[in-house]
Amino acid sequence: MHEVSIALGMLDELFRIAQENHAIKITRVKLKIGKMSGIVTDSLKFAFDAVKLEHPLLSQAEIVIEEVPLVYKCNDCHVSFNAADIYFPACPECGSGNLQLVSGEEQHIESVEVEI
Numbered sequence: 001m002h003e004v005s006i007a008l009g010m011l012d013e014l015f016r017i018a019q020e021n022h023a024i025k026i027t028r029v030k031l032k033i034g035k036m037s038g039i040v041t042d043s044l045k046f047a048f049d050a051v052k053l054e055h056p057l058l059s060q061a062e063i064v065i066e067e068v069p070l071v072y073k074c075n076d077c078h079v080s081f082n083a084a085d086i087y088f089p090a091c092p093e094c095g096s097g098n099l100q101l102v103s104g105e106e107q108h109i110e111s112v113e114v115e116i
């Protein structure tokens with residue numbers, strides 16, 4: 001499962017953050033995942049909840065995933081819109097396909113709460 005390797009990759013960053021803050025444990029982790037990132041948020045949550053148990057520093061952390069909607073901006077009429085159709089999006093105002101991705105590709109740790 002793709003999401004397990006993503007969760008494992010994020011562990012290194014979480015441990016680095018914990019170490020920098022001299023944390024004794026991580027209590028909450030908030031992730032931002034874009035709809036376009038190719039990550040299934042339910043699977044990522046599941047993967048995180050599984051891998052965190054192997055690490056005392058993280059085992060009690062609450063994992064919160066915020067899904068970032070796919071937003072495009074039209075280069076022709078400059079309207080921004082939420083795209084439900086990620087494969088063939090078109091501007092709802094002028095029908096243009098000349099679009100710029102504004103958000104939806106995120107896959108990062110938004111915030112970490114620790115106990116010191």
Ligand SMILES: [Zn+2]
Pocket residue numbers: 074075076077078079091092093094095096
């Ligand atoms: Zn347009």
